[in-house]
Amino acid sequence: MSTSQIVIEAQNLFKEFSGIIAVNEVSLNVSKGEIFSLVGPDGAGKSTFIRLLCTILAPDSGSARVLGFDIRKEPEEIRRLVGYMPQKFSLYEDLTVEENLNFYAHIFSIPLEEAQKREDEVLKFSRLAPFRNKRAGTLSGGMKQKLALSCTLMHSPSILFLDEPTTGVDPISRREFWQLLFDLKAKGTTIFLATPYLEEAERSNRVAFMHTGRIIACNTPEKFKTSFKEKIIRLKSDHLLEAKEALLKVWPDLKIINYGSELRIISGDVSERKRKISKILMKNAIPLAELEITDPDLNDVFIQILQEKNYGNN
Ligand SMILES: Nc1ncnc2c1ncn2[C@@H]1O[C@H](COP(=O)(O)OP(=O)(O)OP(=O)(O)O)[C@@H](O)[C@H]1O
Ligand SMILES: [Mg+2]
Structure with a gap:
């Protein structure tokens, strides 16, 4: 990770909601292929920070570049290249696994033939192929999260932003989900996630601890622990x-x-x-x-x- 390519570069990002400062002058860099975790208590500003980077929200001040593109001036480019799995990802419960994937292919304007190919790849990757005709609403919690991840992967993003992707999922499914993240990392995907689970933070390359809108510490899990x-x-x-x-x-x-x-x-x-x-x-x-x-x-x-x-x- 030494001669690393910076793919997320935030400088003094600031966002407030009618007097509540959600993200307070946050600066950080993330390198290509890193798994980077954001942890912190409820209301710390994790989701808002992710939404700023994904260009769902505009900052009040500060700047950021994602894959070299400016979040203010080039949001379309960023949205094309990143995948965003929000804290409450909405699957269409009465559609099948396959139909949910088709829907995302359509949103990202993936041509039909390519979408079909990508769908097969994604289903194989997430091991959901045997369930392709099952309605999303009938899947288990862990499988729903895998389907949500699969939808997010349809347009082959280079960076994945995952906002608490395994919250409420049982530990075994969480481990399976993490295996998928490691597989993605091995292919060069950068993963930026918010998580309430410290064992997930421990599996990341770096962890930032967020509190009241600020990042108050950022390091590798090992360095954090040896500093204690x-x-x-x-x-x-x-x-x-x-x-x-x-x-x-x-x-x-x-x-x-x-x-x-x-x-x-x-x-x-x-x-x-x-x-x-x-x-x-x-x-x-x-x-x-x-x-x-x-x-x-x-x-x-x-x-x-x-x-x-x-x-x-x-
Ligand atoms: N759209 C909004 N309108 C008004 N206030 C908001 C909005 N979004 C977030 N906030 C406020 O900004 C602060 C940060 O919220 P945010 O959702 O980013 O925190 P979080 O760290 O993701 O929390 P959680 O762990 O509960 O998901 C909170 O005080 C929240 O109430
Ligand atoms: Mg949140």
Whole structure:
């Protein structure tokens, strides 16, 4: 990826909706063939940023080039060359798999004969060929997403913009979907996606963490994790609040992250700390379900970054 060709180049992109800043001066570059993930909480601006790059929305200020074309001056060229799978992709549920693909071929003005050939290729690629005559509405969630991806691929785009393509899809189908993304990457397609799943971010070449319209950190998953020097102690208990209080009473500056049904405690000397934690909890008669030392994951890294940058998370 060293002598890479930049295919997405955004500079200070800015978009607001009647006073709400959705995308705040975002600059980034993406190279050809990268899988680039955008992660961040609800309302961070991920979809808006993608829509700006796909020329569905125009920015208020800033600029961007996609495959060398200017998003303001050359939107038609960009739309011809990129595929966009929106967060709520609409399939025609009462049309068959094949008819949905035909519809997209028609939108992209693909001549009939070529469309037929492309349809066969896309169905083979997504392994949906056995279902070509099935109505889209009767497909499983994972298959619907594969069909949505297939529709997006009909005009052979060089860049794919996927907005939360696997949200709500079961883990096995998600893995299958990712296999398709890796196959596309191997053919040189660039993939830019928004995802709520950190395991998807971990499979990407680079990850940008977006918060309140800004990209507050961008790196490879490996570099993100190695930049995090400390280890983590996972604590599970039915009494998380009490456990947190008891620990903060002893160590007021202890870094504790609320993480779903567990606490994640960031510490330099984890083995010694772990021993002391179990003593403190025992003394306070707080029952423990689990207490173990683990490596940080991307979520730990992002929460830490938020705290360092004073984005006021817990
Ligand atoms: N068309 C619109 N009109 C008004 N406000 C909008 C519009 N689109 C987005 N917003 C606002 O802009 C902000 C960013 O929204 P956006 O959908 O880009 O975030 P997101 O990161 O994709 O969130 P999610 O994870 O929920 O999909 C939010 O505050 C949202 O309410
Ligand atoms: Mg979104």
